Amino acid sequence: MREKRGTLGRTVGAVGSIVSAARGRQARGAIRVVIYDAAGHGRRLKPETEDHERIVEVAEDLVAAVREGPETASQSDSETP
Amino acid sequence: MQIATVTSQEILLSGTPLFWRAVPGPALTPELALDYLDELSVDIEAAVVLDSAEKVAAATVPEGPGRDGVGELAAKLLDQVASAEGGGADQVEIALPEGGVYAVRGEHWSIAVVTRRQALPSLMFYDLRHVIEDLGS
Numbered sequence: 001m002r003e004k005r006g007t008l009g010r011t012v013g014a015v016g017s018i019v020s021a022a023r024g025r026q027a028r029g030a031i032r033v034v035i036y037d038a039a040g041h042g043r044r045l046k047p048e049t050e051d052h053e054r055i056v057e058v059a060e061d062l063v064a065a066v067r068e069g070p071e072t073a074s075q076s077d078s079e080t081p
Numbered sequence: 082m083q084i085a086t087v088t089s090q091e092i093l094l095s096g097t098p099l100f101w102r103a104v105p106g107p108a109l110t111p112e113l114a115l116d117y118l119d120e121l122s123v124d125i126e127a128a129v130v131l132d133s134a135e136k137v138a139a140a141t142v143p144e145g146p147g148r149d150g151v152g153e154l155a156a157k158l159l160d161q162v163a164s165a166e167g168g169g170a171d172q173v174e175i176a177l178p179e180g181g182v183y184a185v186r187g188e189h190w191s192i193a194v195v196t197r198r199q200a201l202p203s204l205m206f207y208d209l210r211h212v213i214e215d216l217g218s
Contacts, residue, residue, distance in 0.1 A: 035170035051165040059175040066127040
């Protein structure tokens, strides 16, 4: 038999579901790129397109530069002949 | 004029700050913008403000090559966004497994931030746009 839950229990359950869903999305590690024009209209770039890949690459470098320092992020760019 | 002077003297003697309302408050500077963003959102890990020449005006990254590198990456990111198919884009949201990146290019200033994964895009863009407007020209 299903356990009856009060208002608080239902609220906690709902929050738990939202958190679980968020964790699930995070676990999947989906990369999303959305660009917006000046009017605020957004457009999600399709994965594996050239624009998507270029933007993600720079964004990953930016995150690495912030967290680990510029040397790590620019390793791929610092190859000298 | 004489009446105004007498009145102002009375106000001054009463201890009321006479001119504070007439003096404009300090404009938002790039450094203050970083503090402002820090107060607005706990999700922001790092931020960089670029001027119209795409030079770093302020950043949470310490002075040095790292700071310049972050600025260059932010400018490069916004260039990539502007040149994306369709054109005309001036802001971007990138959700990565390791965090989020949000960047907005304004007429005179641009801002890029690195956030934790849970940042809400609508709020983030609202804050970034707001700061760019307050920075003015």
